[in-house]
Amino acid sequence: MIQIGRALLSLDVIEKHFVCDLEQCKGICCIEGDSGAPLTEEETDILKQIYPQVKPYMTQEGIAAVEEQGHYVLDIDDDLVTPLVNNRECAYVIYKDGITLCAIEKAYFDQKIDFRKPISCHLYPIRITEYTELDAVNYDKQSICKQACVLGKKLQVPVYKFLREPLIRKYGEEWYKELEVAVQLLKTT
Secondary structure (H helix, E strand, O other), rough: EEEEOOOEOOOEEEEEEEOOOOOHOHHHHHOOOOOOOOOHHHHHHHHHHHHHHHHHHHHHHEEEHHHHHHEEEEOOOOEEEEEEEEOOOOOEEEOOOEEEHHHHHHHHHOOOOOOOOOHHHHHHEEEEEEEEOEEEEEEEHHHHHHHHHHHHHHHHHHHHHHHHHHHHHHHHHHHEEEEEHHHHHHOOO
């Protein structure tokens, strides 16, 4: 493990390879799992605010789930998460050409909102557990992402490089530069 600021990173984040391959996986990470996408307290407020702009992009089932359950829910572990449709896919899921996408992100790319999507979604397959003193930053290897690992290895793209933008969003540009320096130091030792 290495520590950059308050983030304690698993070496898997540096050593493992990953590049999403939506043509292969079809965005199954937005459907599989035992609860919705993890949310921060701040993101719950954002979801309430942006819902009117995101709603036109959503499926009827997603709209019904949000209107019945709320913009977010507490899961079995009392964590804030997105609501689900039929205890399966995220309520904010949309489909295009058989691929699962995000209605929030679609509204963002259409410049209707300035929030891209929950940070947990943007960072996937990294999962962050926040503690009082530090954040545990781990690579969450899932069988549903097997093709992403194959493509990442073929292209020689480590997890942290694939997730450069969301890592900067979470920790800042300077933090990411420190991570790159630390990775170079690791390679020379």
